[in-house]
Amino acid sequence: MSLTNVINLNDGQAAPGKKKIFLFLGNAEVAELLSLTLDSRFHCDVSTFTSAIELVEALKTQRFDLAVLDFSLGEGMVVFEKAHNDKIPMVLYHPEGNSPEVRGPKMKVFRDNALLQGILQGVEQIGAFVKEGASDPTSDYVAVSTPLFLRATPLVTDTFVKLSGSKFLKILHKGDLFTYGDLKKYQAKKISHLYVPKTSIGALQEKLSMEMEILLGGMSREPRAEPTKGTDSVEAFHDLARNLGFTREVQELVKRSMTEVVEEMQKSPSLAGILANMELAKEKYIAAHSQMLAEVSCALAIAMEWGSDMSLKKIAMAALLHDMSLDDHNLCRVKSAAEFDERQGEFTTLQVEEYKSHTKRAAVLIQGMKEVPADVDKIVYQHHELPTGTGFPEAVSHFHIHPLAATLMVAHDLVDWVIDHPGPVDMPAFAEAHRQKYSVGVFKKILKALEALQV
Ligand SMILES: [Fe+2]
Ligand SMILES: [Fe+2]
Numbered sequence: 001m002s003l004t005n006v007i008n009l010n011d012g013q014a015a016p017g018k019k020k021i022f023l024f025l026g027n028a029e030v031a032e033l034l035s036l037t038l039d040s041r042f043h044c045d046v047s048t049f050t051s052a053i054e055l056v057e058a059l060k061t062q063r064f065d066l067a068v069l070d071f072s073l074g075e076g077m078v079v080f081e082k083a084h085n086d087k088i089p090m091v092l093y094h095p096e097g098n099s100p101e102v103r104g105p106k107m108k109v110f111r112d113n114a115l116l117q118g119i120l121q122g123v124e125q126i127g128a129f130v131k132e133g134a135s136d137p138t139s140d141y142v143a144v145s146t147p148l149f150l151r152a153t154p155l156v157t158d159t160f161v162k163l164s165g166s167k168f169l170k171i172l173h174k175g176d177l178f179t180y181g182d183l184k185k186y187q188a189k190k191i192s193h194l195y196v197p198k199t200s201i202g203a204l205q206e207k208l209s210m211e212m213e214i215l216l217g218g219m220s221r222e223p224r225a226e227p228t229k230g231t232d233s234v235e236a237f238h239d240l241a242r243n244l245g246f247t248r249e250v251q252e253l254v255k256r257s258m259t260e261v262v263e264e265m266q267k268s269p270s271l272a273g274i275l276a277n278m279e280l281a282k283e284k285y286i287a288a289h290s291q292m293l294a295e296v297s298c299a300l301a302i303a304m305e306w307g308s309d310m311s312l313k314k315i316a317m318a319a320l321l322h323d324m325s326l327d328d329h330n331l332c333r334v335k336s337a338a339e340f341d342e343r344q345g346e347f348t349t350l351q352v353e354e355y356k357s358h359t360k361r362a363a364v365l366i367q368g369m370k371e372v373p374a375d376v377d378k379i380v381y382q383h384h385e386l387p388t389g390t391g392f393p394e395a396v397s398h399f400h401i402h403p404l405a406a407t408l409m410v411a412h413d414l415v416d417w418v419i420d421h422p423g424p425v426d427m428p429a430f431a432e433a434h435r436q437k438y439s440v441g442v443f444k445k446i447l448k449a450l451e452a453l454q455v
Pocket of ligand 1: 289322323332412
């Protein structure tokens with residue numbers, strides 16, 4: 001691969017109205033080198049993202065002129081859909097096929113490993129960025145982003161700073177090392193670009209080209225970046241679903257998490273093992289307790305001999321999505337609507353309303369999903385009902401509560417109990433504390449099955 005023309009002849013001065021590119025790539029080092037290269041060549045603002053959530057947040061306040069993204073990443077499809085909806089021209093890197101149908105001229109897809117060349121060509125062809133970094137054909141020097149020299153050390157050419165007009169001062173010699181200390185020093189002085197003689201640019205390009213080869217070689221040898229797992233993944237699709245709705249891509253993320261939980265539980269349905277390893281990221285209560293609940297409720301469904309593949313899928317998906325319409329962790333930790341009476345003054349009327357409507361809002365969102373297993377919306381809708389018929393939203397008695405919703409409710413109490421009682425799980429104490437609450441119908445059976453597990 002050649003980096004010919006990677007470094008553009010520009011004067012290193014900030015142009016007003018610089019165009020903005022965002023990168024969504026799995027390899028941080030490649031993203032950094034690409035970012036510096038794009039800045040040097042096109043003199044544009046480059047922002048790098050590794051999380052679709054951060055990117056969706058950024059898109060609320062910022063407008064980008066071009067997106068460069070690795071479509072094969074876990075959240076690549078989500079980012080693609082968002083950029084497509086926002087009509088942002090795109091350069092897609094997609095080495096393994098299955099790329100989306102190319103929709104319109106403002107898109108370029110690359111399937112081979114010529115990542116850098118492909119991206120640079122794509123940016124040039126569809127972004128019209130080349131004119132932005134106005135080159136200075138009269139100068140004998142070429143501006144290069146300062147951090148890029150960290151990738152080109154020991155230096156292959158003398159390096160200069162621009163003093164004023166056409167005056168340049170040599171500050172580093174060919175063969176010198178360029179260190180992080182040097183970078184910090186120049187950044188402190190706000191020197192964003194250093195200069196090399198035009199006659200030496202070929203040597204610098206060759207050095208950077210080798211560096212990129214190494215990074216890309218590493219990238220192709222490494223397994224593809226794994227999609228985020230567990231709590232992070234749940235948090236990601238909760239946020240995305242609230243912001244974007246259940247797009248096809250968000251639904252894929254939900255289904256992947258559900259499948260992971262079900263496959264894991266079918267392999268090893270040990271409730272004792274799950275409870276012993278429960279760790280809650282407190283600042284991520286909503287996602288963390290949903291993930292735990294998916295595992296615990298699957299184990300409980302298996303103990304009740306309701307462990308068919310379809311039942312496990314239903315209860316796992318319901319658990320993952322049950323509180324998705326809430327985004328306030330404190331509010332989500334409220335165990336029942338009656339708690340608002342005991343904690344008067346702690347929550348606003350709006351928050352109480354939000355809480356009381358969260359099961360319904362989640363169920364409505366789930367009804368908008370395609371190919372969702374039957375009853376998931378019902379299980380979610382009923383997850384705050386009570387055996388005594390005093391829960392919400394319908395205050396139905398235990399006769400009308402779906403057995404998997406009942407399982408989810410008992411599992412939810414268990415998850416909360418384990419969170420509130422650190423250390424070894426005292427199942428007899430949990431059973432005793434909940435015996436009266438679960439003294440009727442299917443609830444009684446579920447509690448009995450739980451006790452029989454002898455955790
Ligand atoms: Fe919950
Ligand atoms: Fe809830």
